Amino acid sequence: GVCALLMDPGVGKTAVVIDYASALALKVERPVRVLVLAPLVALDSWVGQTSHFAAEGVNVWAEALGGSIAQRAKVLASRSPYRPDPREGGRRAIAWAGVDAYGERQPQQVRFRHRHWEQMQTGPGIVMEVLGLDALAQRREVSKTRTIADVLHSAIKRFTPDLIVIDESHRIKGASSNASRTAARLTRLAPRRLILTGTVMPHSPMDVWAQWRFLEPMAFNEPSPHGGLKEMPFGKFEERYGVFGGHMGTQVVGYKNLGEMQQVMARNAIVVRKEDALDLPAITDVAVPVHLSPRERDAYDSMKQQLAAVLANG
Numbered sequence: 001g002v003c004a005l006l007m008d009p010g011v012g013k014t015a016v017v018i019d020y021a022s023a024l025a026l027k028v029e030r031p032v033r034v035l036v037l038a039p040l041v042a043l044d045s046w047v048g049q050t051s052h053f054a055a056e057g058v059n060v061w062a063e064a065l066g067g068s069i070a071q072r073a074k075v076l077a078s079r080s081p082y083r084p085d086p087r088e089g090g091r092r093a094i095a096w097a098g099v100d101a102y103g104e105r106q107p108q109q110v111r112f113r114h115r116h117w118e119q120m121q122t123g124p125g126i127v128m129e130v131l132g133l134d135a136l137a138q139r140r141e142v143s144k145t146r147t148i149a150d151v152l153h154s155a156i157k158r159f160t161p162d163l164i165v166i167d168e169s170h171r172i173k174g175a176s177s178n179a180s181r182t183a184a185r186l187t188r189l190a191p192r193r194l195i196l197t198g199t200v201m202p203h204s205p206m207d208v209w210a211q212w213r214f215l216e217p218m219a220f221n222e223p224s225p226h227g228g229l230k231e232m233p234f235g236k237f238e239e240r241y242g243v244f245g246g247h248m249g250t251q252v253v254g255y256k257n258l259g260e261m262q263q264v265m266a267r268n269a270i271v272v273r274k275e276d277a278l279d280l281p282a283i284t285d286v287a288v289p290v291h292l293s294p295r296e297r298d299a300y301d302s303m304k305q306q307l308a309a310v311l312a313n314g
Helices: 013-028 040-053 069-078 115-119 133-137 148-159 178-189 205-215 234-241 258-266 294-312
Strands: 002-007 031-038 059-064 094-099 105-110 125-132 163-167 192-197 221-223 229-231 242-245 251-255 269-272
Touching: 002 013, 002 205, 013 031, 013 040, 013 125, 013 163, 013 192, 031 040, 031 133, 031 148, 040 059, 040 125, 069 125, 069 148, 125 133, 133 148, 133 178, 148 178, 163 178, 178 205, 192 205, 205 234, 205 258, 234 242, 234 258
Parallel strands: 002 192, 002 269, 031 125, 031 163, 059 125, 163 192
Antiparallel strands: 094 105, 221 229, 242 251
16 A cells, blocks of 8 residues: 556556555445645546546545645545534534444445535545645745644545545655655555656655655664664665765765665555557657747747756756
8 A cells, every 4th residue: 555656657657546546445345535646737637537447336526626725725624534523614524433344434424515425425435635736835834833734734634535645756856845844744644655756766866765755754764773663864865875975075976775775665666667568659750840930030049058058057
């Protein structure tokens, strides 16, 4: 239930995730709750493909959340399986009763007014909420003790996902970025986690640490002074896999132990390349002449010069 799908675009990452969610739903014979964090351009795609790829006999409730982050958090919390708080309008869906063999709560009654939602509570199903990755990057204060990230975290905790998916996970690669820090807090909220990307190292092998901090924090570990192992901080990760040099010896100028890094990643990763999965024809290059007006030519030349300057400076 913890895996990185390192798959090229077009080979079916979304279908694999929906297959997995369908298999879980059929196994436990109840709706499986899935939270997907994806780029904004992919939100509607996730909703449409869930109903398309879900296994036969698996009901689907899928929706992309819009509005402000506070509004999205409110809707997400309203899909909670817990009994509603009467002070918050009573829109939450289900009251739970008992625990099954997998330690999961079982639905007792439905309180949501949507007929399809009521049908979702019997038998195998997928309840998928799709949220923009941009929500992870916000940290503005909403009170003296809480930020908008805390509000979102509370909403996700109340939603109680069985599975959290981060699509295009290289977008949380920054070790100290807001998105990466918020994603790391979500690790404890779901027993199953998937990251999806075709470019796991867009800049360097150092991009791996933040993605694995969400996926499997203990994958890269070090001995704890109290015995056992503890999560490896980013500084130690850089020392382990980076070669320092440059200004005062503080810059990573090369890499080492990459074979070891690959072995650690391989424990929780699947790699699929286009050439291995798709029967594609050979690439054919076609030169198409384009005639530009003087104004278009000036704009094109300016763009080309600026691009050349960026490349020349590394």
